Amino acid sequence: MIEVLNGGTRATIQDAGRPGYRHVGIPQSGAADKLSFALANWMAGNRWDAPAIECALGGLHLRFTESTTIALAGAEMWAQINGQNVKNFSAIPVASGDILTLSFVRDGCRAYIAISGGLKIPEFMGSASTYLPAEFGGYEGRALRAGDKLSASNRPREAPRKIPTGYTPRLSRHIVLRTRTAPEWKQLSKPSQRHLFVSPFIATPATDRMGSRLRGDRIDSGNTLSMTSSPLLPGTLQVPPDGQPILILADGHCTGGYPRVLQVIRADLWLLGQIAPGSQVSFRRCFKDDAPEILASRNSFYSGDYGGMIEGFAF
Amino acid sequence: MSVKPPRILPYGDSAVLVDYEVEGYSETANTHLHHAAKALRGDPVWQEIVPSYKSILCVFDLATISMESATSKIEKTLSQLPQTPKVSGKIIEIPVAYGGEFGPDMAAIKKSSGLTQSQIIDTHSGQDYRVCMMGFIPGFCFLSEIPSVLKHPRHPTPRADVPAGSVGIAGWQTGIYGLDSPGGWQIIGRTPLKLFDKTRENLFLMEAGDTIRFIPSSKAIF
Structure with missing residues (x-):
């Protein structure tokens, strides 16, 4: 399980989105940067479109209550596990009790945190993506905040993967x-x-x-x-x-x-x-x-x- | 009445706009358009089919189909459309508290129209409207043309917060906000009805083609 210690500026659950409803006023939503999102899932051994956390601007703190693998991609936010720097665009093994902290963003805007198996989130209109203006999808239709508890699904997953040289997208201001x-x-x-x-x-x-x-x-x-x-x-x-x-x-x-x-x-x-x-x-x-x-x-x-x-x- | 064939224009690299060349509101064109949208919706090549007042946006996946093929698919569908049928729908009554705290732009409409508030209310609620499109935000309904004396441009800069249920005017259009949202329309009243409710079995109160009747009501409806 994952416990949210600090929701940061704005962190939401996103997947590949819910296309096909624009005629009734519902946008696709989904990961705002689908490339980094897909890479995070890929590194975590998931299907590319599994639900993951999208953290805008930074400030997210998470505690893991069991050992698993997570993967980080997207904006550079000086990620640390228990105060030790960890590399962006990589899969990271975490143990029970480990705390992940993301600081304020340096390059880009949104970081993605995928967890082995993908997050277990009920779907609304065919997607786990949070749509804040209408307060649906994701975690109770809202941004994550301290005290929220997330769990991984038991979907089949592969072993963690490493991005080959040259495949990491370059982000800047x-x-x-x-x-x-x-x-x-x-x-x-x-x-x-x-x-x-x-x-x-x-x-x-x-x-x-x-x-x-x-x-x-x-x-x-x-x-x-x-x-x-x-x-x-x-x-x-x-x-x-x-x-x-x-x-x-x-x-x-x-x-x-x-x-x-x-x-x-x-x-x-x-x-x-x-x-x-x-x-x-x-x-x-x-x-x-x-x-x-x-x-x-x-x-x-x-x-x-x-x-x-x-x-x-x-x- | 026949409709001039719409233009088919590229919209970026992976969408096509079917554009009906009409000035203002045309009931004939809008009926044809919704019929065309329904026919297009049957083809899985379209990731989105978004009908509106005078155009249909058709989104495709550029990785699987080219702009040229998408365009010719639309031409083919349009050419196979039968003569325009009537779009039928239900009639929905919408209670509205006009003016005061619920209609912050009532003063602007009074000034531009030269009418009193009660004349404005009578004029706005004195006719039925057709739901021409849904969109903008969940539940927002865009309605047919208002009497010309009420026409008023949008705010040059959108307001940051417009409450759900707000009834607004933009040019010759009128509509109701489905959710709290930023928006540029001139707000003259508000309804307590929820146009979109995620907990309701029918998520939406209405669909394109329905008829809306505004019922002037007191603040007590809230």
Whole structure:
């Protein structure tokens, strides 16, 4: 069993999410950085989509009441077991009584802690993912706090695994997102279109699993206060009339009424989960023919014949 | 009445938007759209089918199907649609306490419309509305067009907290917040009904195609 000693800034249970309900207003949710999440599960010997803990910004303290293996991936948070440093992106054996502490995040935003067997969490609408705005999924529909007790499922698992050199994603405080255009792109003035690709933005404190409000050069989307509400996706960049763009994340609204100007390509969506308040965010243009190739090579790197690491890994 | 064939546009690298070119609200287009969405939903290639007022978002997995194939699949489905049938639905009465603490933007609507509060209430609740789409947050229902005197733009910067049940106006749209949420709509009242309830067998009070009737009520309903 795992006992939560300190929930930290915000730690939730996530899995691969609950797709297919956006038409009734329920977003996919799931791990905000699915790549680090999948790697944590892989190292712990689990299926890539087993429920795990997602810790945003840090501060999570856990005590283990039995010996098992855990794995850490994602943002760098100076993890320690009983006060001794342990390595990020690695599987770690823990003994009964051991205490894991994560300090404040240095690079990226979210760390993932997978446990051998995966966490035992009841599913709501087909997923164990926590969706905080509607208080469902995960651990009682809320973030973890001191006193919560989690247990591992007895699903089949493999032995712990080690990530080969070169397969660890690199995270920094500067996130570069490759994009294609979204439906209202053409409403932007030419200078605003240019600004989006040349000037970096800063993620404001209004950054969570729903979205990230960015600050930067004003983007002029024309007079669009009364645009008809339309569908949105994780990775959509919206521009409200104040000219400060909003990037939609895993728990983000399913529809919105501000012009949608850019869409982050699927292969880069995992990076959205590593945007912390204060991160620098830049957008780049991805050519149409490149997007499928980038995704295919990323997926085959981790799951195909070449890498063959994560079975069934695709998102 | 026939509908002009919608445009099919790419939305990023792994979604397609079926866009009906209508100004404001068109009941004909919205009926056609929901029918098309239902037909598309039968195909497992779509990870999400999200109908809205004037467009349908169709999400696919770029690892298994290309943008071109996705687009031609939609063209084929649309071309096979039969003549638009009526979308039928149930009628749902929604008690609303208008104004005061429940409608912080009532003053703004009074100013822009030149109407008194009771005229605004009579106008807003004086007609039935169709649920055109669900979305934004669980339970949020987007309704058909309001009388033009009540039209009002959104707040330029969204409010951080709008309580569940809040009834709002955005341009020509009106709708009800399903949950406490950030939001930019002009709030004129609130209902105590839960549009989304995770403990209820029917999670949602309504679905697209239903009809909503607002019943002006006193604060005592809370």
